[in-house]
Amino acid sequence: MNIESISDTILDESSSPQQRHDALNAFTTACSNFSGILPDPSFDAWADDSLLPSGVAINPEAAAHCAHDYQRSVVFIRGVYAAIKALRLRFADAPLEILYAGCGPFATLLMPLLGKFYPDELNITLLDIHQRSLDSAQLVLEKFGLGDHGVSTVQDDACVYKHPQKLHLIIAETMQKSLEQEPQFAVTANLAPQLIAQGVFIPQRIDVSLSLADLEKEKVFYDNCGTSNPTLLENSPGRYPIATLCSLSPDNAVTQRQAAQYNPHSDKLELEPRIVEIPGVANIEQLNAALFTRITVYESYSLEDYEAEITLPLHCYELEPLCGGERYMTSYQLGAYPKFNFELLGKK
Numbered sequence: 001m002n003i004e005s006i007s008d009t010i011l012d013e014s015s016s017p018q019q020r021h022d023a024l025n026a027f028t029t030a031c032s033n034f035s036g037i038l039p040d041p042s043f044d045a046w047a048d049d050s051l052l053p054s055g056v057a058i059n060p061e062a063a064a065h066c067a068h069d070y071q072r073s074v075v076f077i078r079g080v081y082a083a084i085k086a087l088r089l090r091f092a093d094a095p096l097e098i099l100y101a102g103c104g105p106f107a108t109l110l111m112p113l114l115g116k117f118y119p120d121e122l123n124i125t126l127l128d129i130h131q132r133s134l135d136s137a138q139l140v141l142e143k144f145g146l147g148d149h150g151v152s153t154v155q156d157d158a159c160v161y162k163h164p165q166k167l168h169l170i171i172a173e174t175m176q177k178s179l180e181q182e183p184q185f186a187v188t189a190n191l192a193p194q195l196i197a198q199g200v201f202i203p204q205r206i207d208v209s210l211s212l213a214d215l216e217k218e219k220v221f222y223d224n225c226g227t228s229n230p231t232l233l234e235n236s237p238g239r240y241p242i243a244t245l246c247s248l249s250p251d252n253a254v255t256q257r258q259a260a261q262y263n264p265h266s267d268k269l270e271l272e273p274r275i276v277e278i279p280g281v282a283n284i285e286q287l288n289a290a291l292f293t294r295i296t297v298y299e300s301y302s303l304e305d306y307e308a309e310i311t312l313p314l315h316c317y318e319l320e321p322l323c324g325g326e327r328y329m330t331s332y333q334l335g336a337y338p339k340f341n342f343e344l345l346g347k348k
């Protein structure tokens with residue numbers, strides 16, 4: 001499969017899940033053959049990860065493996081394609097200035113699309129903290145015959161990087177489920193102000209919410225469904241939404257960070273806390289507390305609960321055993337290991 005048929009299959013709304021998996025596997029196999037980097041979710045168990053001040057930057061092998069979070073990759077690639085086409089119409093007179101932050105070794109969310117555009121339509125900068133990933137991305141670009149696209153690479157921390165001019169498009173996927181561990185929040189807060197007016201930041205929005213749910217039952221439901229049906233699940237008995245704990249968008253990232261305060265209990269800088277209460281529901285002992293993640297990639301391109309590894313629920317064991325009426329202070333901690341914290345306040 002050549003890069004054109006790989007991208008056509010991924011973009012074709014009528015392609016089957018199996019065809020899209022095959023296309024992404026063909027993409028990573030070709031990239032690995034070119035660069036020698038093999039996708040591996042647990043390569044060297046953290047040893048090659050970079051522990052940055054604002055979160056963990058996973059190693060090139062683990063970053064390559066992200067391509068195999070199939071629905072994630074498909075939805076992001078489609079969203080990026082739709083955004084570039086919209087921006088080409090909006091800014092027709094000059095090449096689009098594009099920054100792909102945290103590109104990993106295969107620049108998966110952009111590489112399959114480059115052949116769809118003339119080299120003079122796009123000015124692309126690939127950025128990653130790992131030089132090995134940047135070297136790999138350059139090699140892959142040349143081997144796919146896309147070398148004339150004049151892509152530059154920058155080795156830097158996306159949480160502090162300043163681009164020399166305003167950007168039309170920023171792509172950044174440096175996250176795990178429920179915004180834990182990786183620096184998506186800090187990357188968004190640093191890069192979003194560098195967008196030109198009417199530019200696009202991908203993803204456009206990430207919502208993390210707390211609910212009570214029967215996680216075992218939901219897992220069976222999704223395993224049997226094959227595809228997710230969030231509307232059905234939302235309305236199904238057993239899911240009790242409590243609160244949205246964080247809505248991250250390029251418009252609100254800086255304000256949220258400015259309002260962050262030092263918490264002496266956790267010794268961390270935290271976003272504005274909020275108080276949540278466990279609802280008093282029947283059969284509460286059969287339920288779990290969990291964080292659910294939803295991602296608006298670009299306009300109608302979105303990822304709902306369970307659709308991707310990065311939107312799987314995160315079980316909050318620290319809230320169990322559940323007790324109706326108990327109140328918790330919740331906050332999102334910034335710093336080297338971003339995550340949500342819960343502090344028991346007592347019962348109403």
Ligand SMILES: C[S@@+](CC[C@H](N)C(=O)[O-])C[C@H]1O[C@@H](n2cnc3c(N)ncnc32)[C@H](O)[C@@H]1O
Nearest residue numbers: 057058063066102103104108128129157158174
């Ligand atoms: C989850 S992987 C995603 C890889 C690729 N963008 C994809 O979507 O398939 C995150 C990538 O971002 C990079 N990264 C994470 N935090 C970073 C930071 N603060 N500055 C630069 N790169 C970072 C990691 O090195 C890794 O390559």
